[in-house]
Amino acid sequence: MTITIGRVKPKPLSSTTRPDFDAVFQQHWPRLVALLFRLTGDRDEAEDLALEVFWRLHRKPSVQEGSQDPGGWLYRVATRLGYNALRSRKRRDRYEQEAAAQAAGTSAQPAPEAQVEQRQERERVRNVLTRMRPRSAQLLILRHSGLSYAEMADALSIAPGSVGTLLARAEKEFERLYRSH
């Protein structure tokens, strides 16, 4: 059999350049990464998770047809992945402590006080979030990331009319746990 190179029809264009996907990516990337950063506290991890979210969107047939605004779906998946990351942070903390101990051993310069304070405060806030009911924690983070009530309702699969009630309840819960921490 003779194989004729260069006479085979090229495969169709990769779908990674689909215009509607590009538009969605442009529109949602910054906010999605910021949301995931708040949950994970690690830029690389936030970006990796955001890439994973868009990858899953990319494979979703309904979005490929450009049938509906995928915002709700994006934030639903991102919130789930980010929240799981937040919950499993104990494991990561161990590594961070090891790394910090190592850094303390090898570098003579201590971290500036402001950075230490910021890290402790973040630690405290994330700790409170993990102790809240998952939906309440997710609601607070989504609100803080600038989502509208309609978007939050879509992302968390709740009725738009109950967002205010649930949000007020979540804030009460957060305040109580934060104070008692």
Added chain:
Amino acid sequence: MHPTEGQLRAFFDGELSEDELARMQAHFEICPTCRQHAESLQVRAGQVQAVLSALDPTQAESAASVRDARSHFVVYSSTKEKIPMFQKMFAPRFRPLWAILAVTLVLTVAISLPPVRAIANDFLGLFRVQQVSAVPFDPLNLPQNFNFAQESITQLMAENLKYEIVGKAQNAATSEEASSLVGIPVRLPDSSLVPGALKLSIQPGAKISFKVDLERIQSILSDAGFGDIKFPKELDGTTVNAELPMIVTAIYGDETQSRAIAGRDPDAEGSWCSNCTVLVQLASPTIETPEGVDLTAIGKAYLRLTGMSDAEADSFSQTVDWSTTLVIPVPNFASRETVSVDGVNGILIQQSPSYDTQYMLIWAKDGLVYALTGYGTRTTALEIANSLK
């Protein structure tokens, strides 16, 4: 009727309809209890938001530009879609081995392209890596038919490329043993800087010869969207020889342990040894090129293949000594800088310059090429590299 707590809460977020808003304002006029309740909700909401803002990314922590992220996504999805070359180059499992692959890639490209003459034994020029340089490439600029071209190239290689494996894969107990097996002075970092047990291994090298079939190469380039890159006719039918020496790899850390990354499956392929420090060293790869070869023109073609425009490639190729420089394509979402390392200039590549992240440091010295990868900061990388003995 009094508004619900949810409606009072929504009031402050501007999430009420016009009707609801008017009714609420009218109700506040007659009901101080609701007004006070609303105010206390607002105060609490403000406090919670203020506390949560501690989690906001700072300037230094904010995300890469959307454009860089979009490029990154091309690679990410290509890896997932298992496009062979991207998969090899960027899958996390292979990241520590970028160096080897970069060398192989350069060789592959260089072998495919040099304008050589039919006089096989009249080789005068010799490419030998004496320094390294980095060139950014934007995965978005790569041709969409890349995958297709990759298959054609593999086919071309299978038919026109002959190689002979030199040495065999084996482990070494000490750097002395590795040195005598490979024939280069193997150096290792100060063990106090690299945690974990050391595993020294040797990968075989190869002698490669490639017969240039210009028509097929041009046809592949054309199908891949590089139809405007042309090579001189006299290349056709010539043979190029290259040598990739044996490679010594020193791995520090537990290969079976990967750095736990939340939200990621620790058992997934790609988590291999992601917290290891890996040092690769080898004698400089060489490519024999015949008399009168315009290396700058080949360099320019190589740069075009990374997605550079004709004008950019033209001016960049003038700045490089192509007979001695290994030019490594670095995707544009990674940071790259020239650093002073081990007494020479090297290239430091990081996913992000300001964070603890995976780094790769590549340099060439005394006829050897070194590549160090690990997880840490710029300082970590340089300290380890400068401690080699």
